Amino acid sequence: MGSHVKSIKKLIKNLSSSTVKGNSFAAFDTHMGKDFEKAVKKMEKQIIENFPNSTMALPGLSIKVGGMKGPIVEEDLSKCKEYGIKLAKKG
Numbered sequence: 562m563g564s565h566v567k568s569i570k571k572l573i574k575n576l577s578s579s580t581v582k583g584n585s586f587a588a589f590d591t592h593m594g595k596d597f598e599k600a601v602k603k604m605e606k607q608i609i610e611n612f613p614n615s616t617m618a619l620p621g622l623s624i625k626v627g628g629m630k631g632p633i634v635e636e637d638l639s640k641c642k643e644y645g646i647k648l649a650k651k652g
Contacts, residue, residue: 570607577611584615587648589622591633598623618651619644 586608590600601621608615622644625634633641 569604573604573607573611585618585651586612586615587618587621587644589624589644591624591626591631593626593628597625619648 588601588604588608590598590604592598592600598621601623605617605621609617622640624637624641626632627634
């Protein structure tokens with residue numbers, strides 16, 4: 562726990578060798594109460610390393626879920642909506 566899963570690590574690495582044209586990014590993760598923001602910080606670091614000319618559109622969002630398969634806890638739903646609105650305004 563506390564790290565992004567192997568498939569996401571691989572995706573980020575593979576994107577760096579593709580023809581991705583975007584120059585900004587945002588990342589999010591989920592947690593079940595501990596390791597808050599730990600995975601999202603690691604994702605941000607990996608993206609910055611693989612895309613040195615990119616900028617972070619917004620700091621990462623760490624959302625609490627009720628279990629391994631969710632759902633998002635009620636009190637974090639509004640955070641998701643606010644994050645999406647802020648991110649859309651950046652575009």
